[in-house]
Amino acid sequence: MSITLDQLNDAPIGEAAKLLDGLYEHSPWIAQQALTARPFASLAQMKHAMARVVAESGRDAQLALIRAHPELAGKAMVSQSLTAESALEQNKAGLTQCSPAEFEKIHQLNAAYNEKFGFPFILAVRGPRGTGLSRQEIIDTFERRLQGHPDFERAECLRNIHRIAELRLNDKFGVAPTVGNMVWDWHEELAQFSDPGYREKGQLTVTYLTEAHRACAAQIHAQMLDCGFDEVSLDAVGNVVGRYRSGNKEARTLLTGSHYDTVRNGGKYDGRLGIFVPLACVRALHAQDRRLPFHLEVLAFAEEEGQRFKATFLGSGALIGQFNTAWLDQKDADGITLREAMTGAGLPIDDITKLTRNAADYLGFVEVHIEQGPVLNELDLPLGVVTSINGGVRYLAEVIGTACHAGTTPMDRRSDAAAAVAEVVLFAEQRALRDGDSVATVGQLLVPNGSTNVVPGRCQFTLDMRAPIDAQRDAMVNDVLTELAAICERRKVRHTLEETMRAAAAPSAPQWQQRWEQALSTLGVPLHRMPSGAGHDAMKLHEVMPQAMLFVRGQNAGISHNPLESTTSDDMQLAVQAFSLLLDQLASES
Numbered sequence: 001m002s003i004t005l006d007q008l009n010d011a012p013i014g015e016a017a018k019l020l021d022g023l024y025e026h027s028p029w030i031a032q033q034a035l036t037a038r039p040f041a042s043l044a045q046m047k048h049a050m051a052r053v054v055a056e057s058g059r060d061a062q063l064a065l066i067r068a069h070p071e072l073a074g075k076a077m078v079s080q081s082l083t084a085e086s087a088l089e090q091n092k093a094g095l096t097q098c099s100p101a102e103f104e105k106i107h108q109l110n111a112a113y114n115e116k117f118g119f120p121f122i123l124a125v126r127g128p129r130g131t132g133l134s135r136q137e138i139i140d141t142f143e144r145r146l147q148g149h150p151d152f153e154r155a156e157c158l159r160n161i162h163r164i165a166e167l168r169l170n171d172k173f174g175v176a177p178t179v180g181n182m183v184w185d186w187h188e189e190l191a192q193f194s195d196p197g198y199r200e201k202g203q204l205t206v207t208y209l210t211e212a213h214r215a216c217a218a219q220i221h222a223q224m225l226d227c228g229f230d231e232v233s234l235d236a237v238g239n240v241v242g243r244y245r246s247g248n249k250e251a252r253t254l255l256t257g258s259h260y261d262t263v264r265n266g267g268k269y270d271g272r273l274g275i276f277v278p279l280a281c282v283r284a285l286h287a288q289d290r291r292l293p294f295h296l297e298v299l300a301f302a303e304e305e306g307q308r309f310k311a312t313f314l315g316s317g318a319l320i321g322q323f324n325t326a327w328l329d330q331k332d333a334d335g336i337t338l339r340e341a342m343t344g345a346g347l348p349i350d351d352i353t354k355l356t357r358n359a360a361d362y363l364g365f366v367e368v369h370i371e372q373g374p375v376l377n378e379l380d381l382p383l384g385v386v387t388s389i390n391g392g393v394r395y396l397a398e399v400i401g402t403a404c405h406a407g408t409t410p411m412d413r414r415s416d417a418a419a420a421v422a423e424v425v426l427f428a429e430q431r432a433l434r435d436g437d438s439v440a441t442v443g444q445l446l447v448p449n450g451s452t453n454v455v456p457g458r459c460q461f462t463l464d465m466r467a468p469i470d471a472q473r474d475a476m477v478n479d480v481l482t483e484l485a486a487i488c489e490r491r492k493v494r495h496t497l498e499e500t501m502r503a504a505a506a507p508s509a510p511q512w513q514q515r516w517e518q519a520l521s522t523l524g525v526p527l528h529r530m531p532s533g534a535g536h537d538a539m540k541l542h543e544v545m546p547q548a549m550l551f552v553r554g555q556n557a558g559i560s561h562n563p564l565e566s567t568t569s570d571d572m573q574l575a576v577q578a579f580s581l582l583l584d585q586l587a588s589e590s
């Protein structure tokens, strides 16, 4: 018999705790404490309440919780003394069918992990889709995490414990994220297309207008039709455009979408999640034969990452009239020009100018995107509302001192260019930290023609500084450049500075941000507002219409632009629900 949320909310506390028995391995105190926060509006809210109990329980209780778990494919599994829940999970992941070599490998890893960290390795072996990781995936993850820092590993074990509890909770309540599973599977299906050289290695790379890229467009095109869009087309830059018409012909249009190209050896969810989430919503609307009082236009942008050609945001840029025809002569690594690539793909270059949207026809732009950072993962929150896409400034700089003999020049007579830059690096780090949500990075440091026995005479470096508000960024930039000048003065070196990039911050339109926040509140997902450190298509549309973004938690500490990028079908389900709620809300306003 499945439990219902009403039943859990209404039951006396002892009885309610009994209903949640076995959720956290041999640790009933977590559910017991969380239940004092009843009533819960949703399972998402309850999960977060339990995660908070663990987060606030202190280090000893956390370690005890981790140690209450059995080893993977360990003695308890072999002697069949696991809890019913653990037995099911290890069985589902196929651990009971390990070959002798796999058993031996996992046995060694268990021993090494325990030796290094003093607690057992915890992995939610049912995985992000809930259907079980492969044995190879389990072993690979085990080997990778064995290299982790102890503090990180303790937190990662706890996050996996919360994921295990989430899946056990779904079982208890007899619920499954069926829409999330479908969206998760769509990502898998699209990830089968990858550029040559990467496909063979099982890596995902889809760059502008390659065969794999065009296959992705065709697949998304077919999927849009399948979901019930009224019009689907491929535009002059390769964007796939789907329109779900309003019942009212004169209505304005809500624009949404994200990109389907990837970085080299990238993740499956970056960009694509923002295409598939609205597709799932249209699929549901179509199934109910329901029309919205506004048109919905979903864009699968062809290019955002700037991998094959230097031009970036080619897909969304074209919608705001920013396609620069000078780009057509840019060549890729094989000497193929953008013009040749576009003509070869049958794209009508002359029609690009016609893609510019009339902003007055649009209500605004919303975009769902995987966070690509660790924040939501650390907070145990599935969704986050974006306040602003950070504005950035980049510099290419050089400090010039005097190259001289490393043996004969006394320390107080040197003009060491690299040592001066080292001070700048540390200052920039501290200065950005002081704002809380600014970031500053020296990504390149080079001593040209440097030698072991020569005091560096020159040091070239880059500076990348970003903040959610332009004024905040400019204040930081000003401080860092002032300090650079002061350091150079004190160290008797000089410097040059060249600004190579400046992009304005794109704050979310308050009314649209509010709609996402309302959706989260309805879902019972605690609200977390955050800036976007990375650039997104929404940044381009921001130039002509109001926009706001929703972030979805990434697994593996939120890593992105990496094959380890991942998110669960449960989180995807919540993203689809949030998007549907935003549509409902907008419908009720008009």
Ligand SMILES: [Zn+2]
Residues within 6 Å of the ligand: 259, 270, 271, 304, 369
């Ligand atoms: Zn992206």
